[in-house]
Amino acid sequence: MIYPVVKYGNPVLEKPAEAVTVFDEKLQKLVEDMFESMYAAHGVGLAAPQIGISQRLAVIDVSFKEDPKAKLVLVNPVVVRIEGKQRGSEGCLSIPDFREEVTRPMRVTVRAQDATGKTFEACGEELLARALVHETDHLNGKLYISHLSALKRDLMKRKIRKMIKAGEW
Numbered sequence: 001m002i003y004p005v006v007k008y009g010n011p012v013l014e015k016p017a018e019a020v021t022v023f024d025e026k027l028q029k030l031v032e033d034m035f036e037s038m039y040a041a042h043g044v045g046l047a048a049p050q051i052g053i054s055q056r057l058a059v060i061d062v063s064f065k066e067d068p069k070a071k072l073v074l075v076n077p078v079v080v081r082i083e084g085k086q087r088g089s090e091g092c093l094s095i096p097d098f099r100e101e102v103t104r105p106m107r108v109t110v111r112a113q114d115a116t117g118k119t120f121e122a123c124g125e126e127l128l129a130r131a132l133v134h135e136t137d138h139l140n141g142k143l144y145i146s147h148l149s150a151l152k153r154d155l156m157k158r159k160i161r162k163m164i165k166a167g168e169w
């Protein structure tokens with residue numbers, strides 16, 4: 001099942017999500033649906049609050065279907081190590097048609113559980129590092145625009161408010 005992606009302005013995106021405590025078939029189905037919804041939206045990462053579900057769960061596939069081994073399920077992820085810096089263009093499925101330069105760590109390690117509840121560590125560089133912190137941020141109610149200057153952020157918010165008023169959001 002493909003869920004529609006919730007857009008900026010919906011409060012679910014800006015509140016910390018609840019820990020996942022039950023690792024059952026329902027969770028596994030939700031993980032499948034999240035991959036399906038992410039691919040349908042042409043994204044490489046999706047967090048559960050982005051489909052209106054306030055739970056600490058995210059999926060990532062920086063290969064976008066090219067490499068099955070690249071599929072990553074993160075339940076209750078916590079960033080445990082960051083190294084270096086990278087600056088590059090970043091977007092978000094919940095803030096469509098906008099992209100901004102964001103500074104992120106070059107290497108990121110998260111500790112998370114998989115869909116069965118097993119704890120593991122995932123390490124990534126470059127795009128994967130960016131995705132790991134972007135999705136973990138989502139679960140803390142934080143959007144990438146919080147990493148922009150106040151000036152840039154306010155400009156974006158103004159544009160979005162205009163689009164909301166015009167019924168274009």
Ligand SMILES: [Zn+2]
Pocket residue numbers: 091092093094134138
């Ligand atoms: Zn996002």
